Amino acid sequence: MSETQDPTRYEPSEAEPEVFARWEAAGVFDSDADGDPADSYSIAIPPPNVTGALHMGHALNGSIQDVLIRLNRMRGRNVRWTIGTDHAGIATQTKVEQQLAAEGTSRQEIGREAFLERTQAWRRQYGGTIIGQFRRLGVSAAYDDERFTMDDGYVRAVQEVFVALFEQGLIYKGTRLVNWDPGSRSAISDLEVEDREVTDKLYEIAYPLSDGSGDVVVATVRPETMLADVAVAVNPQDERFAGLVGRTVTLPLVGRELPIIGDDYVKTDFGTGCLKITPGHDPNDFEIGQRHGLESLSCIDEAGRITGGFAADFEGLPVAEAREAIVAALRAEGRLRGEEEYTHTVPFSHRSGERIEPLLSLQWFMRMEELARPAIDAVRDGRVRIHPESQKRRYLEWLEEIRPWTLSRQLWWGHQIPVWYRRKDGAVPADPQEVLDAPLDDVELHCGLEAPDGAGWVRDPDVLDTWFSSALWPFATLGWPDGTPELRTFYPTSVLSTARDILFLWVARMVMMGLRFAGDVPFRDVYCHSVIQAPDGRRMSKSLGTGIDPLDLIDGGPRPPVFAKKPGQDAGAFPAYGADAVRFGLLAMSSTQDVRFSEEKIAQGRQLVTKLSNAVRFAVGRLAEAPEAARAGAVVPRDGLARVEDRWIVSRTERIARETAARIDEFDFAKAALGLYDFVYGELCDWYLELVKGRDPATDPDLARVLGHALRRTLQIAHPVIPFLTEEAWAWLGADADGLLAASRLPEPDDAALDPDAEGAIERVIAVITAARSWRNAANVPPGPVLAARLEAEGYDADLREHVARLARLQLAPADGDAGDAVTIVVPGGQLVLPAGEHVDPEADRARIAARRANVEKQIAGLEGRLANERFVSRAPAEVVAAEREKLAGLRDELASL
RNA sequence: GGACGUAUAGCUCAGUUGGUUAGAGCGCUCGCUUCACACGCGAGAGGUCACUGGUUCGAGUCCAGUUACGUCCACCA
Numbered sequence: 001m002s003e004t005q006d007p008t009r010y011e012p013s014e015a016e017p018e019v020f021a022r023w024e025a026a027g028v029f030d031s032d033a034d035g036d037p038a039d040s041y042s043i044a045i046p047p048p049n050v051t052g053a054l055h056m057g058h059a060l061n062g063s064i065q066d067v068l069i070r071l072n073r074m075r076g077r078n079v080r081w082t083i084g085t086d087h088a089g090i091a092t093q094t095k096v097e098q099q100l101a102a103e104g105t106s107r108q109e110i111g112r113e114a115f116l117e118r119t120q121a122w123r124r125q126y127g128g129t130i131i132g133q134f135r136r137l138g139v140s141a142a143y144d145d146e147r148f149t150m151d152d153g154y155v156r157a158v159q160e161v162f163v164a165l166f167e168q169g170l171i172y173k174g175t176r177l178v179n180w181d182p183g184s185r186s187a188i189s190d191l192e193v194e195d196r197e198v199t200d201k202l203y204e205i206a207y208p209l210s211d212g213s214g215d216v217v218v219a220t221v222r223p224e225t226m227l228a229d230v231a232v233a234v235n236p237q238d239e240r241f242a243g244l245v246g247r248t249v250t251l252p253l254v255g256r257e258l259p260i261i262g263d264d265y266v267k268t269d270f271g272t273g274c275l276k277i278t279p280g281h282d283p284n285d286f287e288i289g290q291r292h293g294l295e296s297l298s299c300i301d302e303a304g305r306i307t308g309g310f311a312a313d314f315e316g317l318p319v320a321e322a323r324e325a326i327v328a329a330l331r332a333e334g335r336l337r338g339e340e341e342y343t344h345t346v347p348f349s350h351r352s353g354e355r356i357e358p359l360l361s362l363q364w365f366m367r368m369e370e371l372a373r374p375a376i377d378a379v380r381d382g383r384v385r386i387h388p389e390s391q392k393r394r395y396l397e398w399l400e401e402i403r404p405w406t407l408s409r410q411l412w413w414g415h416q417i418p419v420w421y422r423r424k425d426g427a428v429p430a431d432p433q434e435v436l437d438a439p440l441d442d443v444e445l446h447c448g449l450e451a452p453d454g455a456g457w458v459r460d461p462d463v464l465d466t467w468f469s470s471a472l473w474p475f476a477t478l479g480w481p482d483g484t485p486e487l488r489t490f491y492p493t494s495v496l497s498t499a500r501d502i503l504f505l506w507v508a509r510m511v512m513m514g515l516r517f518a519g520d521v522p523f524r525d526v527y528c529h530s531v532i533q534a535p536d537g538r539r540m541s542k543s544l545g546t547g548i549d550p551l552d553l554i555d556g557g558p559r560p561p562v563f564a565k566k567p568g569q570d571a572g573a574f575p576a577y578g579a580d581a582v583r584f585g586l587l588a589m590s591s592t593q594d595v596r597f598s599e600e601k602i603a604q605g606r607q608l609v610t611k612l613s614n615a616v617r618f619a620v621g622r623l624a625e626a627p628e629a630a631r632a633g634a635v636v637p638r639d640g641l642a643r644v645e646d647r648w649i650v651s652r653t654e655r656i657a658r659e660t661a662a663r664i665d666e667f668d669f670a671k672a673a674l675g676l677y678d679f680v681y682g683e684l685c686d687w688y689l690e691l692v693k694g695r696d697p698a699t700d701p702d703l704a705r706v707l708g709h710a711l712r713r714t715l716q717i718a719h720p721v722i723p724f725l726t727e728e729a730w731a732w733l734g735a736d737a738d739g740l741l742a743a744s745r746l747p748e749p750d751d752a753a754l755d756p757d758a759e760g761a762i763e764r765v766i767a768v769i770t771a772a773r774s775w776r777n778a779a780n781v782p783p784g785p786v787l788a789a790r791l792e793a794e795g796y797d798a799d800l801r802e803h804v805a806r807l808a809r810l811q812l813a814p815a816d817g818d819a820g821d822a823v824t825i826v827v828p829g830g831q832l833v834l835p836a837g838e839h840v841d842p843e844a845d846r847a848r849i850a851a852r853r854a855n856v857e858k859q860i861a862g863l864e865g866r867l868a869n870e871r872f873v874s875r876a877p878a879e880v881v882a883a884e885r886e887k888l889a890g891l892r893d894e895l896a897s898l
Numbered sequence: 899g900g901a902c903g904u905a906u907a908g909c910u911c912a913g914u915u916g917g918u919u920a921g922a923g924c925g926c927u928c929g930c931u932u933c934a935c936a937c938g939c940g941a942g943a944g945g946u947c948a949c950u951g952g953u954u955c956g957a958g959u960c961c962a963g964u965u966a967c968g969u970c971c972a973c974c975a
Contacts, residue, residue, distance in 0.1 A: 009935085218975080266974090267975085270974055271975050276975075285973090390903075394970070394971085501970090537968080588911090593968095596909095598909080598923090598924085600923065600925085603923090606937065607937050614938090615935080617934050618935080670912085674912085774942085776940090777942075778942090780929090782929085783932080783941095873955085880917055884917090
């Protein structure tokens with residue numbers, strides 16, 4: 001039971017880092033930048049945030065990509081896997097600001113330049129964490145050529161793209177209602193917003209008609225925005241309010257006259273049927289305002305405080321306090337007509353978690369339709385293939401209804417927008433902010449790679465949405481806009497693997513930018529992998545106590561609370577499963593569906609690793625006894641191996657190699673991993689190694705050749721999934737005379753290795769041995785004693801009989817026609833007969849026979865019934881009917897022998 | 899409010915274009931100092947395939963509906 005203290009066991013935690021160092025020292029991960037593009041296979045890793053630590057999603061995606069990369073490297077492709085990190089504007093800036101706050105200062109205090117230096121320093125110190133973690137996982141990427149989305153070259157690529165899009169008229173500045181995140185004090189894009197359910201109060205407020213003839217009652221959950229109301233709207237179809245349109249109301253607390261307008265947007269069956277219109281703080285109202293030519297007022301500023309000077313009592317109050325104060329004031333004036341609990345969805349910032357405040361502001365936007373069209377076509381016509389199909393549909397639907405992208409972010413850490421402003425009147429204010437604050441009409445604007453000549457130019461302080469630079473990742477990392485050898489050789493990349501949550505945020509934008517600027521799609525295949533949930537089905541998250549650190553699985557560490565048997569109980573610690581086991585487990589769990597994390601699958605991976613290492617140890621022992629010539633000799637299956645089990649394992653190995661590669665090519669990683677497990681356990685170890693234990697390597701040259709061949713081939717095909725153990729075992733086998741396994745070349749498929757006859761023969765042997773063992777168990781006969789028996793069946797030559805005798809522990813005598821008292825067991829081709837003896841009691845076997853007979857009779861009855869059915873015989877395909885007839889005949893034979 | 903997905907053994911999941919005795923791993927039971935491996939070896943038990951109806955000679959598989967759960971998209975105050 002002990003997890004340690006076994007000197008013979010392979011210990012991944014000790015071996016793996018050493019193996020990784022071997023790969024790096026040998027330059028296995030290097031690629032040839034001048035290779036033929038037709039031979040290249042490349043992947044650009046989704047760059048993790050510099051602030052990040054490896055989480056389950058990274059570990060899964062890293063494993064997936066590494067499987068693809070390693071398989072194709074061993075196929076002889078010129079492989080490049082670009083790795084690096086993303087500068088992650090908001091996340092990184094937040095970290096550094098927290099650090100500054102802890103020191104009692106702030107970014108405003110130290111200024112932009114110092115802040116950026118500080119952030120770069122932070123990145124140098126902490127930014128490499130996740131890359132190191134990828135190495136521990138075994139990720140075989142181009143570490144010598146690591147990229148960062150704010151490298152000098154990358155900055156140039158971003159600026160170049162921005163300037164081009166600006167000049168093409170796709171990037172523009174405008175005042176729009178944006179998703180203002182009070183947490184990061186920046187606008188964010190629609191895609192960074194998440195809806196959450198919230199219970200608010202729905203208030204009904206009476207706005208008096210200006211002529212004193214009554215009230216119009218509006219319903220709102222945001223009474224504080226009434227200060228910026230510009231109209232009241234009703235549905236023109238609504239009879240209750242016929243005649244109101246065109247009249248005016250007086251805005252309570254403020255006194256402004258508001259027109260009553262008619263707009264179909266207003267639902268007659270919701271609220272009061274009257275809607276207050278606040279274009280400055282509500283996206284719907286903004287659109288209605290546009291339709292009716294209404295002006296947009298703002299009563300909330302970027303800090304989330306009341307502004308605008310509409311009502312002095314509330315000026316400067318934070319939104320939440322203002323709401324209460326305004327409700328109180330309305331109540332005092334008798335204008336509050338109702339309030340009720342109301343549950344609805346409200347936008348929150350994905351990053352800061354704060355409630356989005358829709359605000360009018362001057363931002364940079366990008367028109368998307370013109371870029372979206374080619375990106376739609378590329379997927380429609382299959383230049384980019386998205387797996388699975390369901391994600392392709394989502395991709396297309398999103399692009400077809402694409403909306404403008406809010407590009408600017410009010411941050412300092414990021415790609416600063418390459419735009420400069422200067423006052424048209426030539427004035428050069430002492431404070432550059434005055435230039436920025438001036439109305440757009442009063443300034444001239446320069447967009448370019450360099451600051452313009454002349455005095456008075458002030459650069460736009462905003463930076464670009466991080467996803468703008470990420471969208472260039474596949475080609476900017478290869479040196480674009482320069483026509484580098486890397487770009488020629490490795491673009492387009494082969495595959496992009498990602499979780500589907502960034503299909504729009506990132507994948508679609510890469511396709512658009514790649515087509516526009518790099519002249520081709522950025523990748524041929526997009527694989528959307530599953531999201532791994534906590535064992536209880538919730539999201540994996542640190543704060544929920546459901547997150548698992550992959551490193552804790554690899555080298556041992558605490559289990560998160562969600563693993564506790566009872567709430568509050570200590571969940572104990574993970575054993576050090578090793579990177580191979582974690583990779584295997586994650587791949588085995590993976591799917592295109594969301595899946596729950598299962599520690600058992602990781603344990604299964606560990607078992608495979610241990611099993612395979614023991615199998616190799618066994619083989620090494622056998623090989624050591626073999627003559628030198630046999631050990632060195634490569635197997636050539638077609639030269640006719642004498643032993644059927646040799647031909648069988650050579651054939652089976654060839655098949656599993658093909659199947660595994662095909663499954664990986666189809667992105668079916670779970671089947672690939674589990675198929676390897678089944679092969680190693682169910683064929684290689686359970687049968688081949690057992691079958692050859694009766695042979696003497698010293699006098700049997702085929703044994704060493706085939707054993708060595710089978711294990712080397714197995715190590716090769718398993719290598720993409722469990723690279724560490726396979727590499728280590730490759731060395732045990734002495735195979736590293738030819739170099740490292742990771743750099744070895746997979747043989748081409750070889751039909752001469754396939755041997756259906758041998759496969760059939762060993763199948764029969766397995767069936768007989770299994771039947772004999774099963775009988776022993778059922779009859780309570782101990783496994784040790786060798787029993788006398790006769791194998792009265794077709795299709796078993798001397799070799800096969802020898803295998804049966806040894807592994808089923810039988811003394812096989814020739815069939816002698818003796819029909820004396822005996823136990824008979826049905827096997828393929830006939831029966832196994834055990835004459836009555838010390839352990840064999842035919843009398844006691846009667847019950848088993850009777851049960852079997854009943855079962856067979858039942859099946860026969862069923863089949864007879866079916867075959868007697870005229871409609872079945874006439875309508876079912878001939879081969880199905882024939883198969884049923886054959887089965888019936890077989891069962892009748894069996895019944896007769898019982 | 900729309901769209902999509904998932905319900906199969908105690909648990910996590912497979913199940914090809916419908917073909918009749920529904921599989922795996924883990925867990926469970928029984929047996930085993932079998933000379934690579936107890937993270938082992940051998941043998942078992944365990945499922946009316948969520949529910950209802952339909953198509954078909956035949957349905958876990960196809961169709962319709964119901965229920966439960968999940969994900970994404972969406973501007974009802």
